[in-house]
Amino acid sequence: MNKKFLSIILVLSILLISSVHVYAVEDVSVALILPGSISDAGWNASAYIGLQELAEKGYETAFTESVPIPDIEGAFRSYAEQGFTLILGHGYEFGEPAAKVAPDFPDTYFFVAGKKPPEVEVSPNLRFMDQQEYQGAYLCGYAAGLLTETNKIGIVGGLEIPTQISSFAAYTTGARDANPDVEVFGVLTGTYEDPEKGREAALAQIANGADVIMQICDSTGMGVIQVGIEKGVKLIGYGTDQSPLAPDLFITSETQAIPAVVARQVEDITAGTFGGDVWVAGVAEGVIDIAPLGPFVSKEDSDAILARREMVVSGEFVVPEIFERIDNKVD
Amino acid sequence: MVLDRILTLTFIVNLLAATIRSAAPILLSALGEIYTEKSGVCNIGVEGQILCGALTGFLAAYFTGSNLFGFVMGMAGGLLMSLLFAFLTVTLNADQIVVGVTVNIFAAGLTSFIYRVIFGVTIFPPATKPMKEIFIKGLSDIPIIGQVFFQQKPYVYFVFLLVPFLSYLLFKTTVGLKIRSVGENPLAAETVGIPVRLIRYCCILFGGACAGLTGAFLSIAQLTRFMDNMAGGRGFIALAIVIFGQYNPTKAAAAALIFGFADSLQTCLQAVGLKFPEQFLRMAPYLVTILAMVLVSKSVSGPASLSKPYYKE
Numbered sequence: 040m041n042k043k044f045l046s047i048i049l050v051l052s053i054l055l056i057s058s059v060h061v062y063a064v065e066d067v068s069v070a071l072i073l074p075g076s077i078s079d080a081g082w083n084a085s086a087y088i089g090l091q092e093l094a095e096k097g098y099e100t101a102f103t104e105s106v107p108i109p110d111i112e113g114a115f116r117s118y119a120e121q122g123f124t125l126i127l128g129h130g131y132e133f134g135e136p137a138a139k140v141a142p143d144f145p146d147t148y149f150f151v152a153g154k155k156p157p158e159v160e161v162s163p164n165l166r167f168m169d170q171q172e173y174q175g176a177y178l179c180g181y182a183a184g185l186l187t188e189t190n191k192i193g194i195v196g197g198l199e200i201p202t203q204i205s206s207f208a209a210y211t212t213g214a215r216d217a218n219p220d221v222e223v224f225g226v227l228t229g230t231y232e233d234p235e236k237g238r239e240a241a242l243a244q245i246a247n248g249a250d251v252i253m254q255i256c257d258s259t260g261m262g263v264i265q266v267g268i269e270k271g272v273k274l275i276g277y278g279t280d281q282s283p284l285a286p287d288l289f290i291t292s293e294t295q296a297i298p299a300v301v302a303r304q305v306e307d308i309t310a311g312t313f314g315g316d317v318w319v320a321g322v323a324e325g326v327i328d329i330a331p332l333g334p335f336v337s338k339e340d341s342d343a344i345l346a347r348r349e350m351v352v353s354g355e356f357v358v359p360e361i362f363e364r365i366d367n368k369v370d
Numbered sequence: 371m372v373l374d375r376i377l378t379l380t381f382i383v384n385l386l387a388a389t390i391r392s393a394a395p396i397l398l399s400a401l402g403e404i405y406t407e408k409s410g411v412c413n414i415g416v417e418g419q420i421l422c423g424a425l426t427g428f429l430a431a432y433f434t435g436s437n438l439f440g441f442v443m444g445m446a447g448g449l450l451m452s453l454l455f456a457f458l459t460v461t462l463n464a465d466q467i468v469v470g471v472t473v474n475i476f477a478a479g480l481t482s483f484i485y486r487v488i489f490g491v492t493i494f495p496p497a498t499k500p501m502k503e504i505f506i507k508g509l510s511d512i513p514i515i516g517q518v519f520f521q522q523k524p525y526v527y528f529v530f531l532l533v534p535f536l537s538y539l540l541f542k543t544t545v546g547l548k549i550r551s552v553g554e555n556p557l558a559a560e561t562v563g564i565p566v567r568l569i570r571y572c573c574i575l576f577g578g579a580c581a582g583l584t585g586a587f588l589s590i591a592q593l594t595r596f597m598d599n600m601a602g603g604r605g606f607i608a609l610a611i612v613i614f615g616q617y618n619p620t621k622a623a624a625a626a627l628i629f630g631f632a633d634s635l636q637t638c639l640q641a642v643g644l645k646f647p648e649q650f651l652r653m654a655p656y657l658v659t660i661l662a663m664v665l666v667s668k669s670v671s672g673p674a675s676l677s678k679p680y681y682k683e
Binding site (some may be wrong): 076077078079080084085088094105178193199222224225226227228229230233234235236238239240242243244246247258262265268269278279281283284341366367 | 380381383384388391392395482485486491492493494495500502588592593594595597599600602603604608612633634637638640641642643644645648649
């Protein structure tokens with residue numbers, strides 16, 4: 040008798056739990072289209088982990104990785120035809136295809152994690168995220184400027200796209216604000232998935248005297264980090280707090296709270312406030328930030344960096360967004 | 371002035387050391403492919419074999435803690451993938467180009483899949499023990515030359531030492547003669563009792579082992595990790611180096627160094643802050659390779675039976 044009672048209770052509670060689940064989900068299904076591999080330890084991996092968090096909450100999710108630019112439009116259409124509620128394009132290059140596809144599927148929501156390309160119309164079911172990575176890069180540059188001993192620092196990037204260029208520029212600005220004598224050397228490797236290229240870029244910068252190097256290029260950046268570990272130079276990571284890779288070398292990392300971003304879009308869809316706009320997401324919005332500083336950063340430096348971060352959060356200091364290479368260039 | 375930054379000892383030394391560094395993995399794959407092509411088989415699946423070697427090598431080194439064992443298993447990984455290629459093209463006489471393309475696509479998917487089954491998707495990919503540069507006693511102290519040639523990771527020395535050996539084997543021994551005759555005229559070779567298919571199998575497997583070892587170098591010695599598609603097109607460059615090097619190990623070494631130089635030059639110029647369109651700089655190594663191929667292609671003729679299946683009569 041007791042056992043029967045217990046099992047009924049159990050079954051009922053399971054039913055109750057699962058029914059709670061169903062109500063919370065609101066029938067939102069999320070598809071994610073990624074430009075690179077989900078195991079790149081950076082931009083794509085963090086988005087994938089964000090999607091997994093949604094899946095754990097009970098949302099129906101799907102994703103396609105390593106989608107080359109010509110196939111993006113097809114990927115959007117295919118998910119829209121399958122009836123997904125929200126389709127996320129993870130990167131600047133998804134902007135134009137999304138703007139093209141969105142008007143054809145007025146009942147589907149499209150979200151592009153990237154700036155709105157110029158001359159693109161934002162239909163009511165489309166939203167761009169103007170993620171202000173450069174604000175994070177500025178703070179990283181500021182930290183690098185304070186911590187360099189050789190007054191030479193490096194930054195290694197991937198493709199020549201606006202977010203990367205503005206991050207290069209902000210990193211430079213930040214470093215010069217902290218240390219007017221600093222020289223900044225940037226290398227664009229042209230790829231996000233060739234660690235060897237990252238290695239060579241970092242080695243060349245180190246040979247040139249750099250003692251702090253920031254990477255903003257996913258898999259390519261893993262090569263940068265590996266060289267940093269081999270040569271013992273200070274590092275700044277990207278995407279998530281990368282310090283577990285080398286706790287005594289990472290000054291900080293520029294982080295993007297992608298899971299929070301995705302969760303926010305789902306909230307806005309259920310609230311009916313999604314779309315037709317460009318959503319600005321920077322340090323003040325809690326999307327872009329810097330990871331906790333390394334244990335070797337002195338109290339004085341740490342205070343200066345965190346004070347600078349506060350100024351950016353409060354709006355007291357506005358980080359200039361520059362779409363030009365202003366790192367040290369000689370004719 | 372830009373010249374002040376380029377005409378410095380550190381810049382030149384670093385550029386030359388980087389040239390040798392980046393030429394080594396491509397050269398190793400190219401050496402294997404020379405043997406494959408000399409036996410009359412065009413295996414364009416090098417990229418896929420590199421990836422396989424990168425994964426199996428990494429797994430072996432990670433789970434046993436021995437990098438040396440990792441290199442051996444890297445060779446085995448590349449060899450296994452080339453065995454598939456050999457079976458399809460030599461035993462079943464399938465089209466070599468089509469199978470090669472398939473191997474590349476298959477390997478890219480397979481390696482990512484296996485890696486994810488084992489480790490899942492993680493922000494912090496697991497790593498093997500790092501491999502240090504070996505400074506060769508006495509020689510590494512020589513100014514400039516020591517820093518350029520004798521302060522490299524051990525596999526770099528290995529690859530360049532392989533060149534004279536493989537060159538001798540191919541051009542001065544009966545084994546080499548048999549390989550070349552199979553590539554030139556398999557029917558005639560068979561008539562004098564040379565086992566055409568066996569030799570082709572061996573050459574393909576040798577090429578696979580070289581590519582696999584290249585992959586293991588990239589994953590274990592360079593990155594200490596495996597990442598998706600980490601071959602980064604080096605397998606395709608190796609194919610170009612084979613032609614550019616006129617199917618000759620020594621000339622291939624020179625060709626790989628030229629490519630390595632162009633590739634390192636663009637990185638080093640960017641790193642000192644040269645004001646020059648990056649797109650052009652990044653294009654340079656490939657441009658150099660294409661130009662060189664155009665220049666030498668007239669004078670190069672590959673083995674007469676290259677990529678022709680052999681039907682036993």
